[in-house]
Amino acid sequence: MKKIRHSVLPITLTSDDDLDWDELDTISLQMTYKSMDGGSPWERWVDEFGEWFSPYRPNSNQLELFEE
Numbered sequence: 001m002k003k004i005r006h007s008v009l010p011i012t013l014t015s016d017d018d019l020d021w022d023e024l025d026t027i028s029l030q031m032t033y034k035s036m037d038g039g040s041p042w043e044r045w046v047d048e049f050g051e052w053f054s055p056y057r058p059n060s061n062q063l064e065l066f067e068e
Contacts, residue, residue: 001019005012017023031041045053058064 003014033041042055047053
């Protein structure tokens with residue numbers, strides 16, 4: 001299988017590789033992994049633009065010194 005979707009959430013996982021049980025188990029482990037510095041497992045994902053994904057919304061009360 002190359003594509004699975006969640007039955008409740010609007011999430012579809014598509015892979016160029018076959019998604020066998022070992023692949024799905026690895027994905028599950030990676031989603032529960034917390035690094036030594038307490039980082040989120042979401043920080044390991046890259047979006048469709050090749051940018052590192054961050055699930056954190058910017059704090060509107062925080063002054064940004066540099067614009068991206």
